[in-house]
Amino acid sequence: MTNKEFADFLLPNVKHTWEEYEAMYPERDLPEGAIVTRYAPSPTGLPHMGNLFQNFMSMVFANQTGGVFYLRIEDTDTSRTVENGIEKILDAIRPFGINFTEGAISETEYKGNYGPYIQTQREDIYKAYAKKLIEEEKAYASFLSKEELDEIRARQSASKERIGIYGRYAKDRNLSKEEVIDRINKGESYIIRIKSPGNFFNKIKYTDLIKGTIEMPENDIDEVIIKSDGLPTYHFAHVIDDHLMHTTHVIRGDEWVSSVPKHLQLFEILGFKPVRYAHLAPLTKNDNGTIRKLSKRLDPEATLAFYPENGIPKEAIMLYLATVTNSNFEGWLDQNPNGKISDFKFDFNKCSSSASTLYDLPKLYNISKNYISRLTKDEVYDATLEYAKVYDEELKDILEKYPDYSKAIFNIEREQKKPRKDYEKYSDVKGQIWYMYDELFEKYRDDAGYDYQSITDKDEIRNIINTYIDKYYDDNDDKDTWFSKIQNLCDELGYASNMKEYKENPDNFKGNIADVSTVIRVSLTTRSMTPDLYELLKLIGKEKIKERFNLI
């Protein structure tokens, strides 16, 4: 029996040869230096922040080199695959503006010339290459049962040996074809293992794009490549797919670093050009002084749904991920306030090689706050409305009822060189401006509690606001006139209209212009901290100001 016949016997009914598959997926026609990379999740659950980060990096490196970023579904563990897993992944990623140039687009469809992009639909391909290896005597059928495997592991562990199927433990390696055929005909189940040519005492070196040069022992483990259900293991599928799809760079979590010797060996055995690896450290957080991995169970911010739910702009998240990717991005953005992420040249050398990447929510919020402050009033209005449509009906109604008025509110101290930074997320908006709308003011003013600061005497408060509205306030005043009238009010009532004078002789006055302004501010809004008072008064208008003052 020839090797070819033997391979046919072990893996029957394979439709194409590996040469045919090579021909079906020719080299991509891309510019020099183009990076082809992918996101390759298992449809076993929802993606988390770490995945988004990985996606962000992959997309950015592919885009800036004129390359390709595609989605491949690794569903070879059929027992863990969840229903609609692909849709769930797509839905979770969609709100963030991650764009795949090719790959799976639904449970059944894909776009691109290198598909299918779902591994269970590629079974024939993996088998074709497994047959090649069997023919070349680089892979073999192994009959080790679960019990035998457990026993070997237990023995190795007891004698403090390395664990795994290698060397003398790879006992099916040299079975004769006749014996293999005989056992299969008797109904024994088998899998295909690689016949590892490696020696544990040799070192291999590889250069990780992020972690730098790493030296590790050669792989000498006879790794499984085809499981008993006929599907490939991750290791085999990775190497075949990334070769056929002409992936140049694999950006993945660093739990894979220790598998690199296996993967590199597989590339070599198959005669493929290896991909370049970039291994990402896990995202961690500082939990009361201890650094630990971000956890979907413990940390809401690990879950992608957290962001849209809280009205955190996706652009801010991208900006944050950009600074996590290359920390010099932040400085660049400072120099180029209108710069876009796509204008920045990301560099693998600038990726942190530390053992963990801190995921810092306060920092994200800071970036978000700056981002929102740079938006125009129309953009803030639109984005807030979009958020409110899904998560805050009351806010949605009020924004839709008063579009122009709302935009005028958003425009206070906005669209200028150093804009006001009020909101770090769209869910902050209502809490900051509710008092500008009569409906909300009536509803919430009692609960809000008037936050008077230094002047708390009721009669004095009434005296200040009544004098002000009757004698001084006019909707048509410009800002300077408005301010000088506030000063006049102070002079009339015995408060210092000039802060410097007040600081020099505080005893000469009942208080100062800041105290008086605060009384007006609080009486109008209930709050001691608001945007520019002049703008607020003007927007609300004399009649309504009067009504609100009468409530005091």
Place this chain on the structure above:
RNA sequence: GGCCCGUUGGUGAAGGGGUCUAACACACCACCCUCUCAAGGUGGCAUUCAAGGGUUCAAAUCCCUUACGGGUCACCA
């Protein structure tokens, strides 16, 4: 346990033999500014790079040991 990786201020982090008594950002503190807050301005905030040892004229940067943190050792990905 074996094998890998990491450890710089309150936080993130730059820097990979001399220009480092350590960039930058966030946080914090103080003062300044014709109203509060925000913004802005000025100044402050690691004599030291996990600890110890070594190489060198010279170390945060190279080497060794220790400690701590992370990852991995499946017919899971």
